[in-house]
Amino acid sequence: MKNARKMSVLATAAIAVVALAGCAQGGSAGSGGDAGSGDKPYIAMISKGFQHQFWQAVKQGAEEKAEELGVEITFEGPASETEVDAQLQMLQAAIDKSPDAIAYAALDPEACIPLIDAAGAADIPVVQFDAGCDSDVPVSIAKTDSLGAGALAADHMAELIGEEGEVAIVGHSQINSTGVERRDGFVEQMEAEYPDIEIVDIQYGDGDHLKSADIAKAMIAAHPDLKGIYGTNEGSAVGVVNALTELGLNGDDLTVIGFDSGKAQMDAITNGLMAGAITQNPIGIGAETVQAAYDAINGDTPEEVIDTGYFFYDAENMKDEEIAAVLYE
Amino acid sequence: MTTSTPPTPTSSATAPEQINPPGGTERRPIGQVLRSQLQQSLAFATLVVLIIFFSISSSSFFTVSNISGILLSTAVIGILAVGTTFVIITGGIDLSIGTGMTLCAVMTGVFITDMGLPLIVGVIGGIATGALMGFINGLNITFLGLPPFIATLAMMLIAQGLALVISGVAPIYFAEQAFKDIALGTLIPGLPNAVLILFACALVAYVVLSKTILGRYTFAIGSNEEATRLSGVNTRKWTILIYTVAGIFTGIAGVVIAARLGSAQPQLGTGYELQAIAAVIIGGTSLLGGRGSILGTLIGALIMSVLINGLRILSIQTEWQNVVVGIVILVAVFTDSLRRRREA
Known part of the structure; x- marks a missing residue:
């Protein structure tokens, strides 16, 4: 019996180790993560999700732009796009970290109002992407029409x-x-x-x-x-x-x-x-969002609505440069 | 764990029966058998009524192509339901089958696409992943003493997380047509292989549940675990084995869904466990344990998919579809409890 109990603990531990190893591997992608303590401005991005490839592409665009501008970002979102509550907790946690700016994609336009207002009261500039919150605080939104x-x-x-x-x-x-x-x-x-x-x-x-x-x-x-x-x-x-x-x-x-x-x-x-x-142009959405947040941090006023565009593509124009640039596998 | 080797045939046949009404289907009094048949025929009657209703309502319903579509849409949930019937008969529950299925699909993708292993190795690897998860569920329930709800809830989250981590949050595609044929090939013209796999799984599960010691102990543990244990049965060992068997079916479902989609989609799976459990309950298996059948589960799964398909054919709004399915579950469980009260 004792052996079996040990085995069971071991098996559970083994899973935990595998899971941790996996996290360590994926850690460089920087979902979650700590607030940047260095000199770089820090932007906390709260997305609608991260599992769909669309959000992975947004994240990619955001990371590339962050690299270019020399800012630090974190990108996180709930496991599914129905988890309004989980997303609000992420938003709360982001505000608590006092970032230089918050970038937010609202799962629910009403539920987010108190928190976004709180961010405004704490003088944290808020930019939005993909879907907006019905609050006066956010200064811009980058999205597809x-x-x-x-x-x-x-x-x-x-x-x-x-x-x-x-x-x-x-x-x-x-x-x-x-x-x-x-x-x-x-x-x-x-x-x-x-x-x-x-x-x-x-x-x-x-x-x-x-x-x-x-x-x-x-x-x-x-x-x-x-x-x-x-x-x-x-x-x-x-x-x-x-x-x-x-x-x-x-x-x-x-x-x-x-x-x-x-x-x-x-x-x-x-x-x-x-x-x-x-x-759509998910990489563009990510990049424009980080740019807008960067502008807001530096006291500039980003455009209120940044239309990142959309295209129809088919077998014929798929390879065109303009189209191929916004497609993702 | 090694104190009691598998009991001798004599002790296995008599031990549980001395303590409580025997759980095995074979040796029950004739009245009980009849009642159990009645419950099944009640479910079966529901299925027939639904089919007649939808056939009258729409000429598009009872066509070869649509019936084949209904059977195919039953395959994945049906296989999960067949596996989890064992667990529910023991009075347990397995919430990890939905996301567990996804993890098995992802592992199959890792073995075949990422590592380039032969198809058969990948398929066995995917099924083994399911067996391992079931085994760990069993260990956590028996030796750590965790309630099945909690142990498998934890496994559900672990499987979901691992599926995302291992796949790198991206689908894994299968290039080989032979793999897709596992689900969509047609050994019997017009009938996708996934449906054959479902029926094969149900047949094997039926035999295991009604003709083997494992099946007898599944019922015995569900009827009265303490009494079964006191009669000399190593209930921990058998519980672990039962969860492992359920895990094997989870693995098979993982392979089938990956083959049908031609890809392992790491974000799928949440909610599948509840549909499978609903199918089991509609089929007359008791959540309290000790009673249930594979045939009932198969009928339960068919009721769910006939209902959903029929409502879709009639262009009923998605929101209302959920309401109707919910009501059917209520009615099924209510009829069951009514029957139980009459029995008591």
């Missing part, structure tokens, strides 16, 4: 299906602002410009590849005349592509428009399963 991006997706969908027929949307969230605006931009553009196109179904798969694939398959079964599906983020779009593969369909049977990049989506575009996708 999601409504415009959704409308651009609608224009290309309409063009590809000949401006008539049934389309559907696999969304990634009916709550957070990017999910809502990418959907609304698409829906409003269709209603305003393309009266012969009908949006027959909108469902949400949380950006989960598996769920999104099953949703797309059900849509295709329910609407045999469906001409196109729009997936509002990487997981949704890749899910739709997986559905096509599993049903033995290809891009000629159904027009798929996606969002963001990532290897699976880019491959699908290259081999014709997906017609194209909207890409």
Whole structure:
């Protein structure tokens, strides 16, 4: 018995060691981390997440800019984009460290107000990225115009299906602002410009590849005349592509428009399963955010809204310099 | 741990039965067997009613392609549910199966894509990862005396973290078509292999649960662990083994989801454990332990996926889909408790 207890402790310890080793390896990426005690200005970035490749690209852009400007940053976010509460605790912890500036991407525009106001009261300049907080404190926001991006997706969908027929949307969230605006931009553009196109179904798969694939398959079964599906983020779009593969369909049977990049989506575009996708400029968002924070620290006034842009890309223009620069595997 | 070697056939057959109503399916009084069948047929009737309802509501529902789609969407949750049925029959719970599955998928990716090992080695490695997690869960529950809820909650977090760390927070892609064929190839035309794997898992689990000592002790521990222990059964050893078996199924689910997606997605998995547990409960397995069946679990998993698919086909809003699934779980568990009260 004693042996077994020892074994059990050992096994647990072994896992802990592996975990720690892993942390040490990833430590240089600097998520979390301590406030910079050196002379360099320190910017605490609180993101919506870190697991999606989109956020990894934002982080990359931020780190490159920080290196260039000679500032120190930390980049952290909750494990999932539904954890509003966990994100607020990170924000609180960041304020407590008295950084030179805070860069924040709000998961919920209301819940963050007291904390952001507190940061303002403590004379910590706040800049925002991706999604804003309904407070007067932040001086700028670097983001994609999601409504415009959704409308651009609608224009290309309409063009590809000949401006008539049934389309559907696999969304990634009916709550957070990017999910809502990418959907609304698409829906409003269709209603305003393309009266012969009908949006027959909108469902949400949380950006989960598996769920999104099953949703797309059900849509295709329910609407045999469906001409196109729009997936509002990487997981949704890749899910739709997986559905096509599993049903033995290809891009000629159904027009798929996606969002963001990532290897699976880019491959699908290259081999014709997906017609194209909207890409944002995540590296640009990261870089502009750090630049804005740097300006704010130095008493300059950054632009209030920094539109980092969005593009439609397909197999033809994917390799163009301007497009290739904002895509990420 | 070594004090009691596997009991001799005679002691194994009689020991638990002297103390409490036997847990094994074979030796129960006929009335109990019938009632258990009834619970299953209740679940089965629900499934049939759902299928008829959706078939009438939409002509798109009962088609070969959609039924095949429903079966495929049952595969991953179904395999997890089959494995965790063992744990729930012992009166335990395993919250680590969702993110654990993801860790197994990531490890499979590490073995095959990053290390370039042969497919079969990667697949076995992924399944072994699951077995190891189950084994550690078992150790922590028996020898550290942690409640299963806490031990497996901790493992759920550890697995989620490790999956992210090991993958470098990026998906690992599988280049080889042979690997993807594990889930999406069709040995039987029109039926994805993942579905065959689900049925094979269920069959093996059924045999283990109803025809082996492991199965008998699973029921015995769930009915009355103390009595089982006093009758000379090394319950710690068997509990560890049961969690390890559940872990093997977690590993298989990890391989199947990786094969279906052609990639190991490290951020997936949260919430899958609750869907699997729901399938087990709908299938008539008691959270209090001592009672349950693999067939019921399989039907429970099918009810969940038929329901979700049907609601999607009818274009019911995602928000309402959750409400409906929640109500079905309530009704299933309520009917079960009603039946129990009548029994008592």
